[in-house]
Amino acid sequence: MKKIFFISLIAGIVSCTSGYDNSWIRINQLGYMPGTPKIAVMVSKENVSVSEFAIYSAVDDQEVFRSEEIAEFDEWGAFKKGFRLDFTQFTDKGEFYVKVKNVKSPVFRIDNDVYANTADFILNYMRQQRCGYNTFYNSTCHQNDGFIIFHPDAEKDSTYIDVRGGWHDASDYLQYVTTSANAVYQMLFAYRENPSIFGDEYDAMGNPESNGIPDILDEAKWGLDWLDRMNPSYGEMYNQLADDRDHIGYKLPANDTADYGRGKGGARPAYFCTGEPQGSEKYKNRATGIASTAGKYASAFALGGILLEEYYPEFSENIKAKAIDAYKWGKLNPGVCQTAPHVAAYFYEEDNC
Incomplete structure (x- = not known):
């Protein structure tokens, strides 16, 4: 009976966390300026829920900000769920990453010069x-x-x-x-x-x-x-x-x-x-x-x-x-001039002039 309970417990843990293994967090790869809006997007191929997220320092992996500013979206494309994670209120400079449970974003930078050049x-x-x-x-x-x-x-x-x-x-x-x-x-x-x-x-x-x-x-x-x-x-x-x-x-x-x-x-x-x-x-x-x-x-x-x-x-x-x-x-010569196909039936479709 204990063995069955233990196996059931493990299965329950896996079922609770595996959905996040098919989830990804996307960020602005250039980074963010301190005083401007900062949004990350999480998408998942599973029907997950997200109630909060955190920002971590990339230097020492310490949590530096936590928020519940989340907008949830239903199915889109290949993904069953989408979330906009808003951390505009976080204005510290440095290198960070966003984390939702076991899902981590790439490292990004917050500074005044992220758009330079x-x-x-x-x-x-x-x-x-x-x-x-x-x-x-x-x-x-x-x-x-x-x-x-x-x-x-x-x-x-x-x-x-x-x-x-x-x-x-x-x-x-x-x-x-x-x-x-x-x-x-x-x-x-x-x-x-x-x-x-x-x-x-x-x-x-x-x-x-x-x-x-x-x-x-x-x-x-x-x-x-x-x-x-x-x-x-x-x-x-x-x-x-x-x-x-x-x-x-x-x-x-x-x-x-x-x-x-x-x-x-x-x-x-x-x-x-x-x-x-x-x-x-x-x-x-x-x-x-x-x-x-x-x-x-x-x-x-x-x-x-x-x-x-x-x-x-x-x-x-x-x-x-x-x-x-x-x-x-x-x-x-009014009208549209479209590109020409050869092997396959597709081309750039100009629709107006």
């Missing part, structure tokens, strides 16, 4: 994604780009067009005006609104050397150079470089072996904006026009032309003129 730090990702010369990998890639497809002039279709540069997309090597022009505009807008927070520690090629130009403008210029090549003349716009034939496994950019009919690692297709549904095999997008892509060109060129005038006056005048042309072309 973060505006420039995020540019590391953009430099890592550069196509062509990439200082992050100390190599070059995709030097044969590209060849035209879907051009209405049969003599130009399948011919070479220089569209080297720009940035690779999300964990693959496709390149889109849809995303690239947006990234360019967001960087330019951030600089226009807050020019004093950006530094100059890299040159135009992404090497760690000052060149007298804010790094965020260097990075925006890298994207604008590619957009300029992808829109070489009035009414000649390309929306995409390469397609999902790229999805053949993980490899470094210089070792890309995707074959678009020009041999492994050869030239990649540049998709001409026709304003009609596109796809190089059986799958097609639902394009209805060109204005969405033209608008992205126009906005990126216009703001870039203004902000780069001091550093690249000739280039600035060129893209200002292209901004006007792109706007006019979009007005003449």
